[in-house]
Amino acid sequence: MSNDASFDLIIHAEKAVLPDGTGSVTIGVTDGKIAEIARGGQDLDAAASAGAKVVEVGADEVLLPGLVDSHVHVNDPGRAEWEGFASATRAAAAGGVTTIVDMPLNSLPPTVDVAALETKREVAAPKAFVDVGFWGGAIPGNTADLRPLHEAGVFGFKCFLEDSGVEEFPPLEPAEMQTDMAEIASFDSMLIVHAEDHEVMSAAPKNSGPKFADFLATRPREAENVAIGRVIDAARATGVRAHILHLSSADSLEQIAAAKAEGIRLTVETCPHYLVFTAEEIPDGATTHKCCPPIREESNREALWQGLIDGTIDCIVSDHSPSTAELKLLDTGDFGAAWGGISSLQLGLSLVWTEAAKRGIELTEVVRWMSSAPASVARVSNKGAIAEGNDADFAVFAPDEEWTVHATDLYHRNQISAYDARTVRGRVTSTVLRGTPVDFETPTGRLLQAR
Known part of the structure; x- marks a missing residue:
């Protein structure tokens, strides 16, 4: 950097997760950007350091890049009683997440044309x-409408191959999915797919009742496996960038790995609930644990972890899909009729780190899966890594602190949680957005556009 530029903030951490591993750093921040990084015992530019505010990260804490969660349902406007930008982004910040990418449903109107996008931006801007x-x-x-939306700055496009749960966002037939893929490929954007096959689902048992095993049978692995195969075939035919949302069925890992090896532009995410819970442990009537696709058996969970380790799965994001307590039907425990979605935006890092540490996985890997990888997949610029030129977004994390989740303490608008009373390891102690600590009172978030 030039000597006439002064740092606003200097952060020193004995342990920081950097693109090439963990090390000691001193970071100079100017105008919300990482201007200089000094490694080990090196010093920052002395002239630029004069007068800067200095923050020391505690010896028992690790400085992380702010997390990027590219799968969040904020539901605002239209269903803000389910969540909302103020509550969702507070929850994100409390969990070390400094960037979210909001899904086009379940807001009203859904983000399916430029006018709806502008409506959503107007609502989000003062609350983020x-x-x-x-x-x-x-x-x-x-x-x-796809190209105009792309030109207006969306990061890509979401579709369903099965009922979305809301009538204003109907699913695509596979043929129209491929047509849209060809259009999206023409401007090098991405189609992200809720991959459960309608034909397989139609042949599966129907369920309305409290038994989790009955609910699980209504959404078989084969529905995912067939739908993912359709996505792979259409991506091969069109050359589009395609992304599989919330992978639940580990049976699909082999075809995903083969598609990647073939050179198909395919990426894949999974979610904390598939990496934490197992079908065997979910009590009947526990509709807090309903999500689509569903949580599967322990052997499936362990195979998903292996898919992350070997690189078949690219990233971990929340699929934060909240609703009111009434829609969860907690009184009847009816899995068939309850809203499907698990809220974990504030908890993801602690949940994943707890499970990763049990398996001997390093924090650097968790950060890659939850920060740099989702930023790369969604092409969110200047995010996801502690690197010069990037936004000065950080999470300070105490990896050894154990604590118990209480749903009523969370920033989520509806304080019901599948993780209530669960003890986890690792706590976010502070979050910094573009060089300024998040104070949970003054919204300073910005609206991002794809470039």
Whole structure:
């Protein structure tokens, strides 16, 4: 950097997760950007350091890049009683997440044209405590809206191959998915797919009742496996960047790995609930644990972990999909009729780190899966790594602190949680957005556009 530029902030950490591993750093921040990084015992530019505020990260803490969560349902406007930008982004910041990308549903209107995108931006702008980007939606009949949405700055497009749960966001037939893929490939954006096959689902048992095993049978692995195969075939035919959302079925890992080896532009995410819970442990009637696709057996969970380790799965994101307590039907425990979604935006890092540490996985890997990888997949610029030129987004994390989750302490608007009373390891102690600590009172988040 030039000597006439002064640092606003200097952060020193004996332990920081950097792109090439963990080390001691001193970081100079100017105008919200990482201007200089001094490794080990090196010093920052002395002239630029004069007068800067200095922050020392505790000896029992690790400085992380701010996490990037590219799968969040904020539901605002239209269903803000389910969540909302103020509550969602506070929760994100409390969990060390400094960037979210909001899904095109379940807001009203859904983000399927430029007018709806502008409505959502107007609602989000004054409420955001972290930076917020937006996905567009691909629904039947809106192929002509995809390029304008891309030009307006969405990070890609989401579609369903099975009922989304809300009537204003219907699923695509596989043929129209491929048509949309060809259009999206023409401007090098990405289609992200809720991959459960409608035909397989139609043949599966129907369920309305409290038994989790009965619910699990309604959404078989084969529905995911077939749908992912359809995505791979269409991506091969069109050359599009395609992304599999919330992978639940480990049976699909082999075909995903083969597609990647073939050179198909395919990426894959999974979520904390698939890496923490097992079907065997979910009590009947525990609709807090309902999500789609569902949580599967212990052997499946361990195979997903292996898929992360070997690189078949690229990243971990929340699929934060909240609702009111009433929609969860906690009184009847009816899995068939309850809203499907698990809220974990504030908890993801602690949940994943708890499980990763049990398996001997390093914190650097967890950070890659939850920060640099989702930033790379979604092409969110200047995020996801402690690197010069990036936004000065950080999470300070105490990896050895154990604590118990209490749903009523969370920033989520509806304080019901599948993780209530669960003891976890690792706590985010502070979060910094573009060089400024998040104070949970003044929203300083910005709206992001794809470049």
